[in-house]
Amino acid sequence: MTSPLEFIDVALPNARGTVCDLTVPPHQVVAVSGPEDSGVGGLGRVALGLEPPRRGRVLVLGEDIAALPRAAALAFRRRVGYLPAGDGLLQNLSLYDNVALPLRFGTGLAEREIEGRIRIILTMMHLSDVGPARPAQVNDEQRRRAALARAVAFDPGLVILEQPFDGLTDRVAAELLEVARGGVSAGGSRRTVFITGQNLPHLLRQRVDTRYRVVGQKLVREA
Amino acid sequence: MTRRVSRLGALARFFWDALVSFGTLPRAGRRVARRVLLNQVWFTAVQAVPLVIVLSGLLSFLVISQAVRELGRLNATELLGTLMVVATVRELGPLLTALAVAGRSGTAIAAELATNKVMGEVDALEGMGIDPLHYLVLPRLGAAVVSVFCLIVLFDAIAIVAGLIAAAANGMSPDRYFDIVLRSLAFGDASVSIAKAIVFGAIIGTLPSFHGLRVRRAATDVPIAASRSVVGSIVAIFLCSALFVAVL
Numbered sequence: 285m286t287s288p289l290e291f292i293d294v295a296l297p298n299a300r301g302t303v304c305d306l307t308v309p310p311h312q313v314v315a316v317s318g319p320e321d322s323g324v325g326g327l328g329r330v331a332l333g334l335e336p337p338r339r340g341r342v343l344v345l346g347e348d349i350a351a352l353p354r355a356a357a358l359a360f361r362r363r364v365g366y367l368p369a370g371d372g373l374l375q376n377l378s379l380y381d382n383v384a385l386p387l388r389f390g391t392g393l394a395e396r397e398i399e400g401r402i403r404i405i406l407t408m409m410h411l412s413d414v415g416p417a418r419p420a421q422v423n424d425e426q427r428r429r430a431a432l433a434r435a436v437a438f439d440p441g442l443v444i445l446e447q448p449f450d451g452l453t454d455r456v457a458a459e460l461l462e463v464a465r466g467g468v469s470a471g472g473s474r475r476t477v478f479i480t481g482q483n484l485p486h487l488l489r490q491r492v493d494t495r496y497r498v499v500g501q502k503l504v505r506e507a
Numbered sequence: 508m509t510r511r512v513s514r515l516g517a518l519a520r521f522f523w524d525a526l527v528s529f530g531t532l533p534r535a536g537r538r539v540a541r542r543v544l545l546n547q548v549w550f551t552a553v554q555a556v557p558l559v560i561v562l563s564g565l566l567s568f569l570v571i572s573q574a575v576r577e578l579g580r581l582n583a584t585e586l587l588g589t590l591m592v593v594a595t596v597r598e599l600g601p602l603l604t605a606l607a608v609a610g611r612s613g614t615a616i617a618a619e620l621a622t623n624k625v626m627g628e629v630d631a632l633e634g635m636g637i638d639p640l641h642y643l644v645l646p647r648l649g650a651a652v653v654s655v656f657c658l659i660v661l662f663d664a665i666a667i668v669a670g671l672i673a674a675a676a677n678g679m680s681p682d683r684y685f686d687i688v689l690r691s692l693a694f695g696d697a698s699v700s701i702a703k704a705i706v707f708g709a710i711i712g713t714l715p716s717f718h719g720l721r722v723r724r725a726a727t728d729v730p731i732a733a734s735r736s737v738v739g740s741i742v743a744i745f746l747c748s749a750l751f752v753a754v755l
Contacts, residue, residue, distance in 0.1 A: 328634075329630070329634075332633075332634050334630060334633055334634060354638075355531045355638075358633070358636045358637070358638050359533075359636060360636070361634060361635065361636035362635065362636030363636075366631075366634040366635060368627055368630055368631045368634055369627070370626070370627050371631075372626075372627050372628055372630065372631025372632075372634070373628070373631070374623070374628050374631075374632075375622070375623075375626060375628070376619070385539070385635070385637070386635045386636070386637070388535065388536075388538065388539045389533065389535060389536045389539050389635075389636075389637050389641075389642070390533070390535060390536075390635070390636055390637070392534065392535050393535075434635075
């Protein structure tokens with residue numbers, strides 16, 4: 285089976301010239317962490333072709349997005365759930381409309397179907413009460429929940445999360461990771477999750493299948 | 508100088524990309540883009556109606572009041588129609604409307620898109636597979652063209668009505684006023700106004716979007732983008748207005 289995400293000899297954007305060479309197996313949770321200046325934070329962007337790698341290439345679902353023409357790259361990204369660092373929510377839309385945006389833009393679903401799906405997701409994320417609120421009107425945790433809800437709204441097979449747990453309690457982080465993994469996806473199995481960040485909360489270490497850490501020039505697999 | 512030429516080239520490229528992106532807008536995305544366009548028309552056109560009414564009414568009242576008095580003294584009130592059509596409908600109407608929209612909505616577009624960029628929202632859109640040209644630029648460009656066109660039509664209509672009030676206040680009968688003004692109005696004047704509406708609307712939709720999306724990730728760049736966009740738009744509108752006079 286093709287690996288959903290593969291970094292082949294990718295140079296991280298840091299002064300040490302760390303090389304990232306790893307494969308994310310299907311239906312597993314893989315986390316890469318490292319200090320702020322390690323360049324780990326940009327791996328998600330590199331994977332999605334938002335930033336060209338200094339060296340090497342990244343295969344997402346077997347495709348090098350960075351090498352695709354723009355329109356094809358955009359269409360391909362709609363198959364991947366993405367939670368950017370911060371949250372990336374559009375400030376002029378309500379949380380409800382933020383979560384609905386990828387469905388409205390990228391699927392041919394009727395508005396009623398989208399509405400039904402969003403209501404389920406918002407309930408699952410404990411956001412039903414604040415659905416009509418703008419991102420600036422809710423707290424950090426609710427914004428992060430909404431951003432994750434948006435990333436998984438169309439039930440992608442692969443989810444890329446950039447610093448998703450910063451500032452959250454371990455309990456909330458564990459809950460969000462479970463949502464990201466999904467009970468079952470459209471294919472009848474768990475999603476593949478790729479996480480980048482500076483530190484992984486303690487409670488989550490047991491729940492992540494493979495952990496890597498940037499140490500100097502090397503990407504070290506943690507026990 | 509080289510940097511300015513390069514920036515102009517980038518702006519032309521941006522405008523072209525925005526136009527071409529209409530062809531690649533996904534079917535599902537059209538519904539979303541239409542909604543954004545309608546929101547923009549509400550903000551750019553509908554909410555600007557009082558401003559345009561005041562500008563147009565006052566300008567026309569002042570010009571026609573003076574003209575009726577001065578032209579009456581020279582026994583040349585026939586020229587009132589030409590003055591109304593050339594000065595107000597053809598030149599000042601489109602120019603003032605475009606300047607008002609550039610000042611009011613152009614700055615808002617630039618500030619909004621620059622904030623989108625600074626907050627990482629543009630990257631998030633790209634990451635979700637949504638082209639910022641589709642979601643942010645194209646609807647604003649379309650809305651600016653539609654809004655400027657509608658506001659110019661409104662400006663001209665209010666100007667003619669305000670001119671009537673001014674003429675009546677200075678002793679001219681409404682029949683005579685309408686006779687003079689309508690005789691001077693030609694199809695060519697309307698088509699010039701339409702052409703100007705399209706060009707000025709395109710300027711107001713493109714320049715602020717261009718400057719807004721060019722900022723780097725610093726909040727201090729937002730007011731700079733807004734300021735550059737309004738100055739650039741005003742200069743471009745005056746230049747194009749002069750070009751219209753020279754060509755037509």
